[in-house]
Amino acid sequence: MTDVVAAPPGAAAATGSEPLLRVQGVHVVHRIRSRKLIGHGNVYALTDANLSIAAGETVGIVGESGCGKSTLAKVIVGLQRPTEGAVNFRGTSLWEMSQKQRARQFGREVGMIFQDPSTALNRRLSIAKIIADPMDVHGVGSSRQRRERVQELMALVGLPTSVADAVPGQLSGGQRQRVAIARALALDPALLVADEPTSALDVSVRAQILNLLMDLKDRLGLAMVFVSHDIQTVQAMSDRIVTMYLGRIAEQAPANDIPDRAYHPYSRALFSATPSLLRPTEPIVLSGAVPSATNPPSGCNFRTRCWKATDECANALPPLTRVGAAAQADETAEPLPLHEYRCWHPELPDAPSDAAEPLKTDSTDTHSANTHSADTHASDAQSPSAESLNAESLNAESPKAGSLKKEQA
Numbered sequence: 001m002t003d004v005v006a007a008p009p010g011a012a013a014a015t016g017s018e019p020l021l022r023v024q025g026v027h028v029v030h031r032i033r034s035r036k037l038i039g040h041g042n043v044y045a046l047t048d049a050n051l052s053i054a055a056g057e058t059v060g061i062v063g064e065s066g067c068g069k070s071t072l073a074k075v076i077v078g079l080q081r082p083t084e085g086a087v088n089f090r091g092t093s094l095w096e097m098s099q100k101q102r103a104r105q106f107g108r109e110v111g112m113i114f115q116d117p118s119t120a121l122n123r124r125l126s127i128a129k130i131i132a133d134p135m136d137v138h139g140v141g142s143s144r145q146r147r148e149r150v151q152e153l154m155a156l157v158g159l160p161t162s163v164a165d166a167v168p169g170q171l172s173g174g175q176r177q178r179v180a181i182a183r184a185l186a187l188d189p190a191l192l193v194a195d196e197p198t199s200a201l202d203v204s205v206r207a208q209i210l211n212l213l214m215d216l217k218d219r220l221g222l223a224m225v226f227v228s229h230d231i232q233t234v235q236a237m238s239d240r241i242v243t244m245y246l247g248r249i250a251e252q253a254p255a256n257d258i259p260d261r262a263y264h265p266y267s268r269a270l271f272s273a274t275p276s277l278l279r280p281t282e283p284i285v286l287s288g289a290v291p292s293a294t295n296p297p298s299g300c301n302f303r304t305r306c307w308k309a310t311d312e313c314a315n316a317l318p319p320l321t322r323v324g325a326a327a328q329a330d331e332t333a334e335p336l337p338l339h340e341y342r343c344w345h346p347e348l349p350d351a352p353s354d355a356a357e358p359l360k361t362d363s364t365d366t367h368s369a370n371t372h373s374a375d376t377h378a379s380d381a382q383s384p385s386a387e388s389l390n391a392e393s394l395n396a397e398s399p400k401a402g403s404l405k406k407e408q409a
């Protein structure tokens with residue numbers, strides 16, 4: 001059953017209950033000062049984003065470079081103020097709080113891990129000081145309690161106590177990312193946002209860091225937002241996946257549902273390169289380049305690369321469509337999986353796509369699936385199985401399930 005419904009801002013609740021965080025009708029527009037740049041002076045980094053994150057849930061965000069993944073992550077973590085729209089955390093509007101309130105209430109509840117731990121850590125501070133920094137800033141605990149908490153956090157992320165007095169430059173890339181994770185967890189947050197947390201790391205330590213994040217998520221009951229180009233990694237890490245294209249959310253659905261039941265042609269193309277027994281179709285190659293974010297196409301912004309596009313697609317934005325049980329209107333009912341998309345001509349989930357040419361690479365990295373191919377080996381190596389990640393899986397074609405391995409990066 002498919003119901004087409006109007007899209008009230010923020011209606012995309014993950015569950016029937018109040019989510020931990022809700023992004024409602026958020027737009028982010030960067031105004032360009034230089035008149036030499038093409039376009040009409042605005043970069044539409046995020047357009048009408050609606051997303052809910054439930055406590056303990058992991059939401060993966062995928063899409064090509066420049067589609068707005070990091071912007072959405074920054075909006076979620078309060079680092080980017082929306083040009084329009086609202087972000088509610090535990091039902092309170094983030095940008096209606098005073099700066100002090102936002103730092104005190106929200107800042108303690110949300111941690112962020114960035115792509116490159118080398119630039120995210122203060123090079124002059126010791127590891128112990130870096131991890132203790134959020135506690136110092138928020139005035140949490142006595143100095144003895146902070147020291148104990150630092151030791152506890154170092155053990156939690158698998159750092160030996162011997163590196164407490166070292167500086168970041170003396171640590172490996174994997175260890176530095178462990179420090180960044182420990183710092184992000186220092187105030188015991190409810191939500192952790194990880195923006196490409198392994199893409200700057202050596203292939204040999206990526207799986208270890210992903211394992212650590214999965215382990216922490218389970219142990220601490222964290223909600224997590226996981227941003228990556230690597231679809232298989234996102235699939236393994238996430239409960240729900242959001243696909244983004246040119247600043248808009250194209251589709252969101254349970255992680256175990258979307259690879260074989262993608263309705264939006266863009267999602268279908270992204271997931272067409274992942275291995276599936278249920279979907280023995282050829283990988284889809286998208287023609288053309290992503291249009292400029294300064295002048296996105298009218299209507300459905302994917303239409304210029306879509307094999308199903310018609311005049312209708314240029315004339316109007318497709319309505320939000322919710323599929324199956326998720327279309328229920330009663331918000332007090334039992335939580336149900338969400339599957340929603342915006343497309344005038346959705347793919348039928350069980351039918352093979354009528355799109356085109358086979359891919360030249362079997363990489364599932366969204367860079368290479370569409371525009372670049374140089375990252376193929378790295379992204380394959382980063383792809384974990386749905387149940388586990390381990391160092392041995394790094395070179396395996398199809399990683400197998402097994403227990404979590406905690407190794408020193």
Ligand SMILES: Nc1ncnc2c1ncn2[C@@H]1O[C@H](COP(=O)(O)OP(=O)(O)OP(=O)(O)O)[C@@H](O)[C@H]1O
Nearest residue numbers: 030043044045064065066067068069070071072293
């Ligand atoms: N401060 C800024 N000023 C102007 N444009 C910006 C700024 N930050 C981001 N953008 C633009 O906004 C759009 C979305 O960028 P964003 O970094 O969110 O994409 P992304 O999907 O995370 O890309 P990547 O995967 O390459 O990191 C891009 O067109 C980018 O160039």
